[in-house]
Amino acid sequence: MKNVYRIFAKIVPKKVLGKIKNSLRYTTVKADAEVVVGIIIFLAIFLGFGFGLFLSTFFQQSLGLTFPSAAVLIIILSYVWIVLQVDKKARLIEESLPDALQLMASNLRAGMTPDKALLLSSRPEFGILKDELDIIGKKITLGKNIGAALTEMSQRVKSRRLSRAVELINSGLESGGSLAILLETTANTLSEQVLVDKKIKAGVNMYVIFIFSAAAVITPFLFGLSSFLVDILKSSLSQIDLPSSSTTALPINIGEIKITSTFVIQFIITFLTLNGFMASLLLGLISKGRKRAGLSYFIPLILLAIPLFLLARYLIKTSIGGLFDF
Numbered sequence: 001m002k003n004v005y006r007i008f009a010k011i012v013p014k015k016v017l018g019k020i021k022n023s024l025r026y027t028t029v030k031a032d033a034e035v036v037v038g039i040i041i042f043l044a045i046f047l048g049f050g051f052g053l054f055l056s057t058f059f060q061q062s063l064g065l066t067f068p069s070a071a072v073l074i075i076i077l078s079y080v081w082i083v084l085q086v087d088k089k090a091r092l093i094e095e096s097l098p099d100a101l102q103l104m105a106s107n108l109r110a111g112m113t114p115d116k117a118l119l120l121s122s123r124p125e126f127g128i129l130k131d132e133l134d135i136i137g138k139k140i141t142l143g144k145n146i147g148a149a150l151t152e153m154s155q156r157v158k159s160r161r162l163s164r165a166v167e168l169i170n171s172g173l174e175s176g177g178s179l180a181i182l183l184e185t186t187a188n189t190l191s192e193q194v195l196v197d198k199k200i201k202a203g204v205n206m207y208v209i210f211i212f213s214a215a216a217v218i219t220p221f222l223f224g225l226s227s228f229l230v231d232i233l234k235s236s237l238s239q240i241d242l243p244s245s246s247t248t249a250l251p252i253n254i255g256e257i258k259i260t261s262t263f264v265i266q267f268i269i270t271f272l273t274l275n276g277f278m279a280s281l282l283l284g285l286i287s288k289g290r291k292r293a294g295l296s297y298f299i300p301l302i303l304l305a306i307p308l309f310l311l312a313r314y315l316i317k318t319s320i321g322g323l324f325d326f
């Protein structure tokens with residue numbers, strides 16, 4: 001099957017394939033990048049066709065439109081998942097890094113050599129960082145320089161903090177200074193940065209809640225009311241029967257409204273999707289300082305906003321729709 005997936009991966013342009021390969025390098029995915037891309041394309045084609053066939057059969061939608069749209073959506077969601085995995089790996093390593101550096105400094109003070117201190121600082125509670133330290137340990141055992149092994153680890157994790165910590169360790173190894181003091185200072189600095197990040201996150205939580213509520217709850221309800229008002233206006237204007245002689249004297253021309261309820265609903269759903277995407281980017285920028293970090297909010301926003309819009313429209317129509325004759 002791997003060869004089949006590689007054939008599907010050839011559909012992707014080389015530039016895009018290279019970008020995806022580069023992103024996969026920063027994740028915990030161990031499979032070949034071309035195989036992963038091939039699996040994504042395979043799922044996009046077959047799941048997209050199945051979803052498009054379902055919509056065309058039960059909702060009378062064009063298969064030529066729904067199939068490519070669903071396939072592109074699956075590809076986009078897959079890439080978003082890869083991006084989120086990159087950030088997740090970096091975040092987990094950054095959280096464990098101060099403790100690992102403190103442990104390595106303690107081992108150095110106990111009289112161990114730098115490579116031995118690094119190997120013994122690999123603990124199960126460090127999670128992903130433990131896996132990276134184990135890889136470094138294997139390379140050092142095979143004769144690789146500790147500085148080069150650490151540099152390779154920093155190239156597998158998209159984290160500025162880790163890269164700076166590795167640079168400090170390498171500079172300490174090259175200069176022959178007190179590496180233990182350097183590691184302890186770096187660990188304390190990283191711990192302070194983590195505390196500052198948590199304080200900032202706590203300070204902006206109110207803004208996050210407000211933006212999320214506006215995009216996922218308030219906007220769908222207002223659109224549900226607006227779509228109902230459009231139906232009322234359309235019904236009211238269709239019942240106006242004025243003779244042609246009287247309409248010529250009016251400053252406005254009252255004609256037939258050609259906008260259908262289906263068009264209004266489709267427009268609102270499209271707007272809610274785009275609004276949820278922009279809101280998720282804003283949430284990521286406010287809460288974590290990176291726009292793409294907010295992509296994890298996108299799916300929950302859509303899963304809340306669209307059903308709430310349909311529910312609000314239904315409740316308003318059933319509760320006060322009887323007051324209007326349409």
